[in-house]
Amino acid sequence: MPDRPTDLQRVILDATRNLLARNGYTNLSMRKIAKKIGYSATTIYLHFENKDALFHALIDEGMHRLYESLYSVHTQYSDAPVERLRALCRQYIQFGLDEPEYYEVMFMLHPEHMERYPAAKYRRARRNLDLFAQALEDGVTEGVMAVQNSRVAASSTWAALHGTVTLLIAQRVDARIDHEAFITAAIDQALYGLLPRTHADPAVPKT
């Protein structure tokens, strides 16, 4: 798991991502990866400690890609927090739908697999959340958003987006519902939930 993968590591990662996209997670095996790249299965173990380490490398790459696409949104809307947040939400969902194979490895693998994901890498993953938190803080500063704790609000916003992406990827959304309408509704609901409610507010009791 070096910062810059070697040539064969690069080939292995690409083949894995390819098979993942084509045949899904359950149909992926070390032997199939090996066959695809024309090496024996054990060769992979010379370049990655085990299957988990291979996945972790993919997660790392995915987090980096996600960050780059979110960061470009971040800079593009640097002076408009609400629009920026909306664009960040859109981009996040789009990333999940454009690269489901990355998204699955990054966020949908079962907990048992993920537990071994090294803490150091979590830091890189957290940068993505920071972009959301930043937008929220800027929004609060400008008075166009109202949140108590930007980290918590960033996490709950992320949860809404994550739920949206996973339901779409897993095809659990009612077939009669238009995907675009669903996505727009999810983003709107999350955003409206963050706007300030200035006046005597409707009966939303605290429980």
Add this chain to the structure above:
Amino acid sequence: MPDRPTDLQRVILDATRNLLARNGYTNLSMRKIAKKIGYSATTIYLHFENKDALFHALIDEGMHRLYESLYSVHTQYSDAPVERLRALCRQYIQFGLDEPEYYEVMFMLHPEHMERYPAAKYRRARRNLDLFAQALEDGVTEGVMAVQNSRVAASSTWAALHGTVTLLIAQRVDARIDHEAFITAAIDQALYGLLPRTHADPAVPKT
């Protein structure tokens, strides 16, 4: 997959759920289930077509349990849509956290597994969403909520809850964030996003 499981089916289902809760999905095998109940592995195939069918039966049970707990909330708050919706959200998340083994099988297994999930059973699963849609429609009728399409809004609300549960189960929420605060923030954000915004509204541009 009969409506009422036979005795041994019942024993198998309970053992499976138990092992699932204790050791997780990746450590579950037909042979381990068999060992736990004191039969040979092939015996399970006399009572369930295959591993997927066994999971489908668990999903079915889980959907039923979820419905029962949501329905009790539904009747309890029959005349207060906003409070009802808030309670439904709480109950949904609580179900996921109380019975993660059910929740994982129901909503977190990989798409490839789920595709074979028979369409007829989806109908039973959809009843859960209907309770959310009902609360939204009642809220709109009473003028305390504002949504364009109750099925879409129910789905996006579900997405937010689903994201919240899965991130918690998979332990992907930043360790420094209090779970209760996270859950409350997620529910509040979803609910506030459904309330009517009566006055000339802040700059939330349509994109």
Add this chain to the structure above:
DNA sequence: TCACAGTAGTTAACAGTGTTAACTTACGAA
């Protein structure tokens, strides 16, 4: 009472999995 059918279970086997140990082969330096 005896033969038979059906039920509920078994063992043995197949093809596939992640992973390791032991072996080979090629190459560059002393």
Add this chain to the structure above:
DNA sequence: TTCGTAAGTTAACACTGTTAACTACTGTGA
């Protein structure tokens, strides 16, 4: 030319889901 190292291999182990073939038991009809 020898030696060490790097990069690959094959064979094997202990698993996995699943099937085929077999056994034991139970109840029924003649």
